[in-house]
Amino acid sequence: MQLTPLIAVHMTAAIAAVLLGPVALWARRGHAARQARSQRPRLHRAIGYAWVTLMLVTAISAIFIRDFKLPNIAGYTPVHLLVPIVFGSLFLAFRALLRGNVNTHRRVMVWLYVSACLVAGAFTLLPSRYLGGLVWHQWLGLA
Secondary structure, eight states: OOOOHHHHHHHHHHHHHHHHHHHHHHHTOOOSTTHHHHOOHHHHHHHHHHHHHHHHHHHHHHHTOOOSSSSOBTTBOGGGGHHHHHHHHHHHHHHHHHTTOHHHHHHHHHHHIIIIIIIHHHHHTSTTSHHHHIIIIIISOOO
């Protein structure tokens, strides 16, 4: 596999999502006693919408990236299971908001960040994967 424009778009959106996610989560954190002062709803909403957009770009672009070397079905590997998970989680998170259930929204978004950004990102950096090979072999000269 080589760095194509599609993979570059996917990788850029994924890296940006990994970086923006904690900002969106932090901006809405607050302690019960001083919640109004410590929350930053405008920042949370702006960064949150940017993060959701990045996650959608990442998931949609992943549909078109296929790998026939790893265990796959028609080029789709187990990591492609994250595509419907992203769509479903975003649907659940926004439905919870529309229903006024902020706690469910928060739980779903934190879970989505951890699973789709951190866990998937860790698997992406395995030496046998394209980006992992770049990082470990070419850039760092290891293994």
